[in-house]
Amino acid sequence: MREHINIYCDESCHLQNDKQSVMVLGAIHCPASKKDEIFLRIDELKRKYILIPKYNKHPKENRTYYEIKWNKVSKSQIDFYRDIIDYFFDDDDLSFRVLVVPDKSLLDYEKYGHTHDTFYYKMYFSMLKAILQPEFAHNIYIDIKDTRSREKVHKLENVLRNDKYDYNKEIIKKVQQVRSHEVELVQLADLLIGAVSYVSRGLNTSEAKNELIELIRHRSRYSLLKSTLIKERKFNIFIWESSKYISTI
Numbered sequence: 001m002r003e004h005i006n007i008y009c010d011e012s013c014h015l016q017n018d019k020q021s022v023m024v025l026g027a028i029h030c031p032a033s034k035k036d037e038i039f040l041r042i043d044e045l046k047r048k049y050i051l052i053p054k055y056n057k058h059p060k061e062n063r064t065y066y067e068i069k070w071n072k073v074s075k076s077q078i079d080f081y082r083d084i085i086d087y088f089f090d091d092d093d094l095s096f097r098v099l100v101v102p103d104k105s106l107l108d109y110e111k112y113g114h115t116h117d118t119f120y121y122k123m124y125f126s127m128l129k130a131i132l133q134p135e136f137a138h139n140i141y142i143d144i145k146d147t148r149s150r151e152k153v154h155k156l157e158n159v160l161r162n163d164k165y166d167y168n169k170e171i172i173k174k175v176q177q178v179r180s181h182e183v184e185l186v187q188l189a190d191l192l193i194g195a196v197s198y199v200s201r202g203l204n205t206s207e208a209k210n211e212l213i214e215l216i217r218h219r220s221r222y223s224l225l226k227s228t229l230i231k232e233r234k235f236n237i238f239i240w241e242s243s244k245y246i247s248t249i
Contacts, residue, residue, distance in 0.1 A: 005138050007139065012193050034093040049077070099240055137172075144177045
């Protein structure tokens with residue numbers, strides 16, 4: 001029986017007309033057998049910083065969660081976010097892969113008979129293909145972003161299976177939509193993707209975010225501005241360069 005790998009995906013600045021120059025796609029992945037243990041550890045960190053309210057007499061009706069997000073990073077919660085980053089780097093079962101398109105304005109879709117949507121799927125595939133391994137079965141979870149999420153998930157599932165000749169669904173077991181506030185590792189993916197996007201856009205307006213980025217740089221030993229080796233396992237970065245790859249869109 002194949003071992004299962006869970007992949008939790010998120011994205012930033014992925015829309016064609018969002019007035020952002022970059023597009024960032026990324027994923028956290030781990031053995032499926034370790035998922036519950038990892039979720040519990042992140043839950044414990046939230047409780048340590050009192051980010052999950054105590055339950056009252058009707059926990060199912062009053063259960064609320066703190067959602068980890070890059071946009072929520074602030075000086076008042078910097079210790080919590082530093083602990084989350086340290087936990088990611090300390091846990092050998094967790095790995096991260098991110099793809100950055102530095103300047104969407106350079107893309108000439110019409111010249112190559114493509115659209116932003118087809119480019120989006122090709123970039124998603126390029127991000128995931130370094131994670132997928134034929135000897136494992138993969139469960140892929142994608143944060144619900146908009147009304148087209150179901151269509152995107154179905155299209156991506158077909159693209160991945162066709163490339164891997166996975167007609168029996170042995171390598172790609174499922175591609176499923178999830179709500180990020182319910183899935184801790186989608187939240188962690190949002191945090192790391194947000195950090196890479198922030199650096200890629202040349203931003204430095206937040207002292208707390210700058211501090212977190214320096215921690216990520218220190219722990220990863222990367223600038224976050226250059227591609228890593230393809231075999232980098234912990235913090236894998238791929239900077240997509242249009243001058244090299246535009247003809248393959």
